Amino acid sequence: MSFRRGVVRQSKFRHVFAQAWKAEHCLDDVRVSRVTWDGPLCAANPKFIAVVIEAGGGGAFLVLPLAKSGRVDQNTPTVCGHAAPVLDVQWCPHDDNVIASASEDCTVKGHSKRVGILAWHPSALNILLTAGCDNVLCVWDVGTGELVYQLSDAHPDLIYSVSWNREGSILCTTCKDKALRVREKAHEGTRPMRAVFLADGKILTTGFSRMSERQLALWDTKDLSEPMVTQEMDTSNGVLLPFYDPDTNMVYLCGKGDCTIRYFEVTDESPYVHFLSLYSSKEPQRGAGFLSKRGVDVNKCEIARFYKLHERKVEPISMTVPRKDAPPILVSLSGGYTAPPSKCGTLRGRPKLLTQTNTSPTSTTAPANPMSVEMESEGLSHGQGRRDVDGGIERVKKEEDQLSDILTEIRALRALVLAQGHRIDVLERQLARIEDGEV
Template sequence: MSFRRGVVRQSKFRHVFAQAWKAEHCIDDVRVSRVTWDGPLCAVNPKFTAVIIESGGGGAFLVLPLNKSGRIDQATPTVCGHAAPVLDVQWCPHDDNIIASASEDCTVKVWEVPDGGLTGPMTEPVVTLEGHSKRVGILAWHPTAFNILLTAGCDNLVCVWDVGTGELVYQIADAHPDLIYSVSWNREGNAICTVCKDKALRVIDPRRGTVLKNDMSEPMAVQEMDTSNGVLLPYYDPDTNMVYLCGKGDCTIRYFEVTDESPYVHFLSLYSSKEPQRGAGFLSKRGVDVNKCEIARFYKLHERKVEPISMTVPRKSDLFQGDLYPDTAGVEPSLLAEDWIAGQDAAPLLVSLSGGYAGAPSKHRDKLRNKPKLLSQGSGADSSPVPRQAASPMETVLAEVKALRSVVLAQGQRIELLERQLVRIEDGDV
């Protein structure tokens, strides 16, 4: 009698394990938004964590330094320039201080967060993008071209903007007969993939507006999950070819490895906890701790807490593990907006993570044109930096009055929006 030993598939990621950070390193007392939208509600980069929160009189989100932990005071300043709840936030991949937000007020706003975080309520965006007729819930920055931002809303439109000028450069209006659930760029940024309520997945050329592929009747692989009806938030890491699935409302995070040989998708393991996740943010590879063989990090949203979870490959050596960290996309863009609009394509510019990534700010930051002057930049073109002095009581009062005016303005805009919606309901348009 002979026994055939099972062949174990070789992979350096077979033993990846997830570990939640200790309580003292979590962010507590965060009023995570209860908005009815199937988005992650969180965005993370190597500098900041952004979380969409509950807000009266409009929409707001928190922006905290990445190393911030502990209890968050209710008076912590927020980005609060929207007239209705915020649905999505996304950091610019080419400037860690630039973030875009989409809202139920049908607008997209782009903000510049100062180094160190907010020092007061932020109500004035760098630019406001207006082109959707219904709420906007999807944002996607171009992976290689600076200042190119994609938006999608409940009007079934996909819009591509040049953020530097505030101009709508492309609009895809006829490809989707129903609500768009998700949009993603490919690595070079010359195609997008969309998922629609009509159960069709489409690959589209965003510059021509033509559908390249939409026949997905024969899947390459099928992976059974569970019986939960919660929305899955997928995160793909092109450096490791791993896919992470966070079930919204679930208590688990599953992770898989994708290969180019059948059966293509290989289940690795899952992380399970006692509390379900309201959303999750995925940290850019530039922010992971290479000294601890951390290959990914999630920021799990609880009811009132943000909990980091590290994905780690167990290794005994303290040396840099080059096989775990191939060169990854850096902060420098490959193209400018006008180059991509003219038809050029380029792969991401890669950087090494050996010794940890500490890249300089993008040299194209000044390409964000039409940017209003910040208070810290002085009032005139010829003004020079002056030593920072303590604010007088009168200046403090004036600053508080200005902040209150901004809140009143946002509430007025929200009331106007609600009145328009009420009129539509009374007229039978909804």
């Protein structure tokens, strides 16, 4: 299948864009290694970045804090100890302070020639796989230095790449004999191939066709007789380094010597590997480091980050999903609250305690003190009447206190309703963003 850039399918990652960081945030005066080995020469984790550098009299690499920027002092200590150039560095996925390096000096016990490939086990602690130019695979327990397993007769020629599946139960390799093991010929060209396991168990490979065109292919491990899809890209001779993100199911292809980074989405829909876009710059990359997902800035919608190696500079490049600015979702609160029935009924002010009556049939005017007349007509003493009046006042005060408590509760409930309404608005906006594929 030819590589096409026609109509882009609908995808929540179709608008992912790459942006290089400003110059002041790059690392300058880094003497990137000139070794001809087709490796990334860089590795990054949430704490550090490691870059293979030029070193006189042996091999070395530089380790700097991830937040470091600007000019790197030439007197900055390096990790040295190899007697020949370093070919690969890889951070341990389980401990951000542990790094492994491979070199031409054959210092890894068990190999008779230079060691150029490293792969940490994705789930088992301290298990490291190494591959050398002696066509031998070794599995090590770096905690004890013990050689756990050695595979010496499976590859008749130079091993190009190794990759664990997500569980670490299967290993795939590519070799100069054009074979992908787990098995069959992957790409017909003689140039180096690369392979990575995907989250669903499939394998994505990059390589060259018989006509020296660069290719990518997707393989189903249940049937390796032929690839599910093959895409030709161009005729450049730089090896394509695949970087896979299992969270988004995106694959980034960085060609050594290229000025571009292509990215694709892998799905279950034909043609399975969908081109999304590419990032272009003026200067070619000599290698690239891919930051683990734990290190990206999610507050800026960053889903991936590369560290592009120039001749004397390390340039961060962020892959970002753009935010979609949508109007706020408004919800009417009309009719959303009904006040509970009041125990005080239609209480309005202070009620009358006693009804005024005229006890004298011959009197034409109201007595000066109707209350005392009424109490006397009932045969009540003045003291008893006073106590009744005081009791009535106390009952009124008690009812007023109850009314005040009810009004306070009503105000608190109204405030709660407003707060919950605001929270509902926020959650509905988040739901809308998720449904639109922005998160």
